[in-house]
């Protein structure tokens with residue numbers, strides 16, 4: 001049976017089962033062709049930000065309607081126009097409105113140069129914010145109560161990625177969106193601090209957050225520690241893939257790569273945060289040999305790795 005097709009800029013492409021307009025476009029033109037903010041590789045589509053909007057028509061160059069591509073199934077024989085003037089204006093205006101309620105202290109921000117809001121703002125061509133200063137949420141206080149997790153909701157863009165990460169990825173249901181319209185805001189458990197919430201410190205919300213609104217004490221999203229090494233967690237048999245950021249031979253932070261088959265962008269509290277012992281001065285780095293009830297370090301001896309046969 002022949003596959004259905006749809007058109008992107010009037011060229012035909014085959015639709016795969018379950019395609020949204022965004023996955024359909026990404027397969028042809030790569031992940032960065034259409035900007036997104038509330039979409040994330042390991043979360044279900046949600047449709048909160050509308051930055052991914054594209055024009056869709058039922059006939060070639062016909063009357064178009066703007067739809068959010070991330071959560072709209074691609075319709076057979078539809079005509080998709082990802083970069084019309086109308087769409088470029090719409091995306092720019094959406095991001096401009098988000099920036100009217102954002103601190104814009106990028107140079108001193110922990111996630112500077114690794115911030116999806118920054119990247120999208122640059123991509124849609126923001127050079128100024130045309131709207132006058134109005135009501136905002138810039139006075140929200142930081143939450144530094146927790147042993148690992150931190151938040152600064154003055155930088156929240158209400159994308160709900162953290163809520164979905166906590167629900168869909170960790171299954172902990174700690175975070176929710178409370179209030180409506182301009183008052184919509186993220187709360188932890190029954191509106192308390194990270195410390196008093198039911199958070200289990202998995203860090204999924206921080207990794208999902210596209211800005212610095214949720215982070216952790218190790219500043220895992222900072223690019224200050226540029227040396228990144230891909231490795232496998234040694235704690236349990238799941239074998240989570242980890243990306244370890246180091247500086248001067250010391251582990252600074254750990255993230256979970258999205259494309260890893262074993263853990264798909266997630267790992268537990270131990271895999272992500274329990275790494276301080278790696279840098280401990282008493283950590284064993286050479287084998288010990290037992291001689292008359294005493295364990296002696298063998299400085300000249302290298303640790304042995306036994307590789308499985310076949």
Ligand code: SF4
Nearest residue numbers: 105106109115211212
């Ligand atoms: S979260 Fe991003 S846009 Fe906001 S201040 Fe930090 S770097 Fe800038």
Ligand code: SF4
Nearest residue numbers: 166199200202203205
């Ligand atoms: S760290 Fe994990 S458990 Fe805690 S709020 Fe974030 S996603 Fe939920």
Ligand code: SF4
Nearest residue numbers: 156157159160162209
């Ligand atoms: S805290 Fe981060 S992930 Fe959560 S809604 Fe705000 S910006 Fe989005």
Ligand code: FES
Nearest residue numbers: 047049050052070
């Ligand atoms: S990325 Fe599609 S609505 Fe946000």
